[in-house]
Amino acid sequence: MGLDHLLCMAVAALATTRTGAPTEMLPQGPWGTIVQKPGQLQVEDVPMQRMLGGASKALRVTVKEKSDPFYAVQIFKDIPVAIQSGTRVRLEFYARSRSDNPLRAVVEKVGPPYTGVAELNLALTPTWTRYSASGTAPQFPAGGMGVRFQVGHQEGEIELADIHVWNEGLDPAVSAADEAIRPEAVEARIRQYRTGSLRIEVVDRSGKPVRGASVQIQQTQHAFLFGSNIFQLNPTDTSPLQTEYQRRFAALLNYATLPFYWGSFEPEEGRKAYERLEAMARWCREHGIVTKGHPLVWHEVYPRWAPTDPDKAVRLLEARVKEIIPRYAGLIRYWDVFNEANNAAMFVRTGTGAWVKRDGPVAAVAAALRWAREASKGTDTVLLYNDFNTTEANVRLLQGLKERRSLPDAIGIQSHMHGGVWPLTKVWMVTEQFARFGRPIHYTEVTVLSGDRPSTPAAPWVTTPEGEQKQADYVERFYSLLFSHPSVEAITWWDFSDLNAWQAAPAGFLRKDMSPKPAYERLMGLIKGKWWTHASGATDARGVYTVTAFQGTHEVTVSDGRGRTKTVSVTLPIRKKRAAVRVVLE
Numbered sequence: 001m002g003l004d005h006l007l008c009m010a011v012a013a014l015a016t017t018r019t020g021a022p023t024e025m026l027p028q029g030p031w032g033t034i035v036q037k038p039g040q041l042q043v044e045d046v047p048m049q050r051m052l053g054g055a056s057k058a059l060r061v062t063v064k065e066k067s068d069p070f071y072a073v074q075i076f077k078d079i080p081v082a083i084q085s086g087t088r089v090r091l092e093f094y095a096r097s098r099s100d101n102p103l104r105a106v107v108e109k110v111g112p113p114y115t116g117v118a119e120l121n122l123a124l125t126p127t128w129t130r131y132s133a134s135g136t137a138p139q140f141p142a143g144g145m146g147v148r149f150q151v152g153h154q155e156g157e158i159e160l161a162d163i164h165v166w167n168e169g170l171d172p173a174v175s176a177a178d179e180a181i182r183p184e185a186v187e188a189r190i191r192q193y194r195t196g197s198l199r200i201e202v203v204d205r206s207g208k209p210v211r212g213a214s215v216q217i218q219q220t221q222h223a224f225l226f227g228s229n230i231f232q233l234n235p236t237d238t239s240p241l242q243t244e245y246q247r248r249f250a251a252l253l254n255y256a257t258l259p260f261y262w263g264s265f266e267p268e269e270g271r272k273a274y275e276r277l278e279a280m281a282r283w284c285r286e287h288g289i290v291t292k293g294h295p296l297v298w299h300e301v302y303p304r305w306a307p308t309d310p311d312k313a314v315r316l317l318e319a320r321v322k323e324i325i326p327r328y329a330g331l332i333r334y335w336d337v338f339n340e341a342n343n344a345a346m347f348v349r350t351g352t353g354a355w356v357k358r359d360g361p362v363a364a365v366a367a368a369l370r371w372a373r374e375a376s377k378g379t380d381t382v383l384l385y386n387d388f389n390t391t392e393a394n395v396r397l398l399q400g401l402k403e404r405r406s407l408p409d410a411i412g413i414q415s416h417m418h419g420g421v422w423p424l425t426k427v428w429m430v431t432e433q434f435a436r437f438g439r440p441i442h443y444t445e446v447t448v449l450s451g452d453r454p455s456t457p458a459a460p461w462v463t464t465p466e467g468e469q470k471q472a473d474y475v476e477r478f479y480s481l482l483f484s485h486p487s488v489e490a491i492t493w494w495d496f497s498d499l500n501a502w503q504a505a506p507a508g509f510l511r512k513d514m515s516p517k518p519a520y521e522r523l524m525g526l527i528k529g530k531w532w533t534h535a536s537g538a539t540d541a542r543g544v545y546t547v548t549a550f551q552g553t554h555e556v557t558v559s560d561g562r563g564r565t566k567t568v569s570v571t572l573p574i575r576k577k578r579a580a581v582r583v584v585l586e
Helices: 003-019 172-180 183-194 240-252 274-286 310-327 351-359 361-375 392-403 424-435 465-484 518-530
Strands: 032-034 041-052 055-063 074-079 087-096 102-109 116-123 129-137 145-150 156-170 195-204 214-222 225-229 255-259 290-294 334-339 382-387 410-416 441-447 488-493 534-538 544-550 552-559 565-572 578-585
Touching (some): 041 156, 087 116, 102 129, 129 392, 129 424, 145 156, 172 183, 172 424, 183 195, 183 465, 195 214, 195 552, 195 565, 214 544, 240 518, 255 274, 255 488, 274 290, 310 351, 310 361, 334 361, 361 382, 424 441, 424 465, 534 544, 552 578, 565 578
Parallel strands (some): 225 255, 255 290, 290 334, 382 410, 410 441, 441 488
Antiparallel strands (some): 032 074, 055 156, 074 145, 102 116, 102 145, 214 534, 552 565
């Protein structure tokens, strides 16, 4: 590519920020390829019978041997211009596959950590279809952002045409997010949305006010759900590691996610892990920990014995949902009913994937939520839809559910950050994007690492002192920001300990020996310190003592100095600004 062409593209990209007109950023020329072995991929230009957009030729990508992982085989181009932080980037293209191949199309940072900007996970069909995805980019130097079409899922042929990467100018939501993440704004919102007034009235047995009574208020539980998955819990294990795992979990958190993956819950048809999950749920209840089951419907961890035919799979999935929810009534209140439907059609070799590909994600999620509502009728069960997809695709799915009057009770947002932490502006903008549906937001799977990914796959992924400090610093900012957002009601960490953590990553609040990392201590200082009510005072002439308290349950102890003492409990619910209790001293 010549210098003149690069200069024109750079000028056009800069002009976008002034005029708002989208400009093309994708360079001309051949696509690069990444393969695991020679001959695995063939790429060629082929003529089309009719124009698509402005294209008369298609790019035919033939996968001759699938790869594991699928992204090990891909075609790519890097964007040769610098990207200003807050730039809205849109990827558009036509695609088809006469062999029904899956495709992941992504605009992301070149090289690790692969910070994503826009992403599509597609199950292609033989019909030409226009696809589009957009996102807001952080700052990238020239050549620092690229587009990748990852194709190694299966052998077959994919055709692409009229591919564009547009610079749509600065996202107006960025300036609002910049304002929202300021520490002063975060603290102000925490006071506004997470605290309320507790009014304690003290009277004697005749109903007369008791003036000067001593009042001690101690919070005992948060209304906000601070959680983690608790997959390593074994209530019958008395080993030192398990004992410390349990102690540390119960000391910090009030919310736990339990594993209901179909393939592990029922590895053989009819052999179900009821007792194990019941024991885990009972342990949580005994320790004041609210529980969630995860997930009821998913295309991964799919039983080997289960059918791939969608009709047969749907019948089994409906029976599974309607059996499990009532069985755990009173033990498990929250359920991730459907997990990652936006991605499911790429997994057509499972019954769930085949169902979603045939009927579409909106219809499939709506059906699963309907089963769950029927199974939980008359209870306070909370039903979630959960996804890592924070793009327009997930917005469209939820909008489709809204139009069917089938929105979930809460929206689950995953945020695994193995490839690098999200900028706080992104955290805020993602939350705002889904808060518009008027449902509580749960951050369901949060991963922030305390060690860099090793340079070779065989090397262990370890926690480091420097990484632990970075993890703790980010955790404090991340949790504070989400705690300040009025729509967020839960944050779930993934995993609690480095021992057996997903991807063997140093993701835990605890190290493998169950010693706490700085992130654990930092969060303890917030959850049970800064955001925890400790108050004392005396009643006025009306017998009233009022204090600003964090939402949750509080133990109130009143004494009048003459031997009369009484302790009561009072709850300031989430989203409520006032609670009151009358204490009668006998």
